[in-house]
Amino acid sequence: MNASQFNVEEIRNQFPILQRSVNGKKLVYLDNGATAQKPQLVIDSITKYYSYENANIHRGVHLMSQEATNAYENARTTIQSYIHAAESCEVIFTKGTTDSINLVAFSLGETLQKGDEILISYMEHHSNIVPWQLLCERKGLVLKVIPIRENGELDLEAVDNLLSEKTKLLSITHVSNTLGTINPVEDLIKKAHAAGAKVLIDGAQSIQHFPIDVQALDCDFFAFSGHKVFGPTGVGILYGKKQILENLPPYQGGGDMIAKVSFAKTTYNELPHKFEAGTPHISGGIALGKAFEFMQQLNLEQVIEYEHSLLMYTEEVLSSFNGLRIIGTASDKASVVSFVVDNIHPFDIGTLLDKQGIAVRTGHHCTQPLMDFYQIPGTIRASFALYNTKAEIDLFAEALARAIQMLK
Numbered sequence: 001m002n003a004s005q006f007n008v009e010e011i012r013n014q015f016p017i018l019q020r021s022v023n024g025k026k027l028v029y030l031d032n033g034a035t036a037q038k039p040q041l042v043i044d045s046i047t048k049y050y051s052y053e054n055a056n057i058h059r060g061v062h063l064m065s066q067e068a069t070n071a072y073e074n075a076r077t078t079i080q081s082y083i084h085a086a087e088s089c090e091v092i093f094t095k096g097t098t099d100s101i102n103l104v105a106f107s108l109g110e111t112l113q114k115g116d117e118i119l120i121s122y123m124e125h126h127s128n129i130v131p132w133q134l135l136c137e138r139k140g141l142v143l144k145v146i147p148i149r150e151n152g153e154l155d156l157e158a159v160d161n162l163l164s165e166k167t168k169l170l171s172i173t174h175v176s177n178t179l180g181t182i183n184p185v186e187d188l189i190k191k192a193h194a195a196g197a198k199v200l201i202d203g204a205q206s207i208q209h210f211p212i213d214v215q216a217l218d219c220d221f222f223a224f225s226g227h228k229v230f231g232p233t234g235v236g237i238l239y240g241k242k243q244i245l246e247n248l249p250p251y252q253g254g255g256d257m258i259a260k261v262s263f264a265k266t267t268y269n270e271l272p273h274k275f276e277a278g279t280p281h282i283s284g285g286i287a288l289g290k291a292f293e294f295m296q297q298l299n300l301e302q303v304i305e306y307e308h309s310l311l312m313y314t315e316e317v318l319s320s321f322n323g324l325r326i327i328g329t330a331s332d333k334a335s336v337v338s339f340v341v342d343n344i345h346p347f348d349i350g351t352l353l354d355k356q357g358i359a360v361r362t363g364h365h366c367t368q369p370l371m372d373f374y375q376i377p378g379t380i381r382a383s384f385a386l387y388n389t390k391a392e393i394d395l396f397a398e399a400l401a402r403a404i405q406m407l408k
């Protein structure tokens with residue numbers, strides 16, 4: 001399929017924020033790895049919910065409560081079908097990727113013994129490092145780390161040596177938020193399962209870029225944030241296999257997660273409610289469902305091809321800059337480009353780009369071990385979404401040339 005068949009203007013028109021200006025310049029938003037912008041149907045659903053539908057869910061006999069419950073549960077079903085989960089009870093609403101990973105770290109962690117091992121990789125986001133460190137401290141577990149190569153790919157040979165019968169969980173990112181590397185998760189899941197370990201995939205940077213089929217992947221857990229897939233902040237998903245979730249203790253205690261409470265003994269509600277204590281982010285869940293309705297309308301094959309063309313174009317444009325080095329040159333990459341420029345601090349470039357209306361991220365991107373690996377203080381990161389254009393990349397390149405000129 002030809003990338004030009006993808007109608008980017010039609011997509012852009014659905015995102016009102018793309019019309020605004022920043023510092024007197026038309027916004028060029030290249031910080032999608034940090035958070036994505038929201039289409040009108042997501043924004044409208046939040047306004048509509050608070051204007052006409054607001055009620056607490058799963059509790060009331062009254063009509064509005066039933067309507068809110070239906071809308072929230074419909075969102076769960078939409079997401080279930082999008083990620084191809086076998087049952088809707090396997091889709092747990094959380095606050096986001098961080099919360100999803102902490103849930104697994106706590107609940108699965110309760111079932112582990114001193115000396116058991118958790119395997120992560122060198123390119124993990126802090127939210128897929130620190131929860132495991134906390135767990136290891138709490139339960140006397142051992143954290144092992146898969147090394148990477150200079151180009152930002154995992155050292156796959158090392159995986160075989162690191163996996164053993166002690167490994168209880170492999171928790172790994174699908175796509176690196178800093179390097180763009182797409183990890184071969186299908187193979188990793190097979191290897192980990194062969195060693196008897198469960199697998200959690202951090203999908204925070206994959207769900208917005210390519211189709212996800214949790215049953216085909218055969219992952220045990222899949223975590224992502226709503227706000228990076230065109231939904232609101234404060235809501236996310238943990239997918240987990242039913243028979244695993246059923247055997248885990250709850251994460252938090254409170255309303256909605258119980259079947260019966262007495263002072264002598266409390267029994268827990270069935271899935272997914274067992275893991276959803278308290279009043280959730282109802283409007284957020286409903287709006288996340290709308291974000292997935294937006295995703296469902298897309299031809300993802302076209303989106304993949306289009307975003308790849310943005311990546312290729314950016315890397316080509318940047319290759320003409322002297323003293324610029326791209327960090328992360330894996331053969332399989334999502335539309336994320338991190339780079340450094342000789343003798344200029346990333347922050348200074350980011351600031352001058354902002355003055356010209358270009359939003360990028362600078363810093364360590366919550367991956368400090370990666371910065372140590374490359375011995376850099378941080379990078380400048382341009383991360384693309386399906387609404388970005390080649391014209392925007394040209395503006396970005398011109399602004400970057402000006403910034404470098406000024407800082408030299």
Ligand SMILES: *Cc1c(COP(=O)(O)O)cnc(C)c1O
Binds near residue numbers: 096097125176204205
């Ligand atoms: C953003 C991100 C997270 C954390 O997501 P939150 O929305 O902050 O919870 C985790 N992992 C990766 C790869 C990310 O990009």
